[in-house]
Amino acid sequence: MVNRDYPFLIADLEKRIKALEEKLGNKADLNIDNEDWDNAQLMQKWQISQRTTANYRKQGLEYYKVGGRIYYAPAHREKFIKLNNVQSN
Numbered sequence: 001m002v003n004r005d006y007p008f009l010i011a012d013l014e015k016r017i018k019a020l021e022e023k024l025g026n027k028a029d030l031n032i033d034n035e036d037w038d039n040a041q042l043m044q045k046w047q048i049s050q051r052t053t054a055n056y057r058k059q060g061l062e063y064y065k066v067g068g069r070i071y072y073a074p075a076h077r078e079k080f081i082k083l084n085n086v087q088s089n
Contacts, residue, residue: 037077039070059084 037045039053048056053070057063060083062076 034074036071036073038072042072042077056080056084 039050042048042053043050053061057070059080061072061080063070063072065071
């Protein structure tokens, strides 16, 4: 039977986690909205359907394709929101 000092192990893990959090910074400080979104992310974040994304592209939402996937740059999303009064989350 192996005798382990669990309180020590837990305290050690907590120290390591705290050190990693300090190294990485607070996740809230990372602005994920500065990344390009694919079609699925746009639908999820704006809570819209695939048909609506197609309509938004026809209305001027700029996009680009890579390997058959559609992507939207942050600047293009912001521009579209400002011009069309689209509500995003």
